[in-house]
Amino acid sequence: MKYAFFLGCTIPARSRNYELSARKVADKLGIELIDVEDFICCGFPMKASDYKSAEVMGAYNLCLAQEKDLDICVLCSSCASQLTEVAHSLSEDGPDREQINDELSRAGLKYGGGVKVRHFARVLLEDIGIEKIKEHFVKDLSDLKTATHYGCHYLKPSEIYDGFDDVENPKSIETLVALTGARVIDYPGKKRCCGGPVLPVDENVALSVAKEKLDDIVDAGADAMCLVCPFCSVMYDDNQKSIESEFGADYNLPVLYLTQILGLAMGFDRKELGLNINVVKTKKLLSRYFD
């Protein structure tokens, strides 16, 4: 199993813990992630200001995967939605193929369609399968109480995602977390956005949105959050201290990536999973899983 590994912008710059743990988990499961040096931004952060240029960037990346005859595996939910959406508009009967190919011709490229884009979590469920994943677990995480956060673009817009999960009642992430034995805690605002895209516009609004979820999760009694998107992590992990000081709250809630939880159950050590890089300290919570 081989995929072009699309890291996007946030992960290599700000989320080495996600990248490290994902590479470890992939390795263990025999997933070959091929680095493509020339990949650029997926275009998502430019959609609001310049929709067409964002589409050109997405299409450029699809071309690079096409040249290698590989489908794309992504870790970031925004990259997943942007690249999937562009793949749809540039499909055989898609509306934008000709126009975008005109733009791409300046870089000597042409997109012919057919590259499939999927999030890492989806690849695990669809191409590896839960039985095979479970075979690699050596630690039982049943003492861990996690609250899963799906975020938005991992699931939405649903029309581009072939119905792989249910937007109003999603299960895919907790299915993977529950395999490790960890308990999945339900909480009221589970489907709420992290607020991240509003950060460059109005920081107070963005942090207020993130705060509501942290409140709900701590009230529900979870020990940690589980995420699948680096920008959600910017809001809940990187900005948790700012939210605490801005609103006079006290969470101290570790924010883990799905791949760190799976890697923990697979027996990788703290540094191999980048747990030492997480902003909110994970040492106390996870000490029982390490010698």
Place this chain on the structure above:
Amino acid sequence: MDKINLDRADSNFKKELASQPGGETISACFTCRTCTASCPITAVNDKFNPLRIIRMALYGLKEEVLTSDFIWLCSGCYACQERCPQGVSITEFMTLLKNLAVKEGNMPTGIRAQRDTIKGEGRIYPIDDFDNKKRAKVALPPIPTSCNVVEKLFPPVRN
């Protein structure tokens, strides 16, 4: 919140929107407010209200909408669009409004900075040698510190 003022309405705005991606479906809105009730931004700041923005657009309040700060508060989370019983592509519509506002020269500084960085560097967080050192330390492969293809993809506009 102030009353909607129709004195400066542009009756063509509705048609202009309907002919562009994201604007085709807004006339189907029957004001049920499911969008507003589902919106995580409205929940913390009622300056942003998707239903109100759709009504303003349908009434032709072009200038008021396109020069507003509030359209930029949409997080693009799709909660409204997924739930709209009339199939209005609300999130895509907000993207259209933002794109039109930019064409008229209105955009928040932070959004402008993001666009300029991406078009210039190919990445929203450009990578430097220090980043690559940190990556090398944990055995992650290096990331290019420059990007030439953006010049080809986005050639400077000649005036």
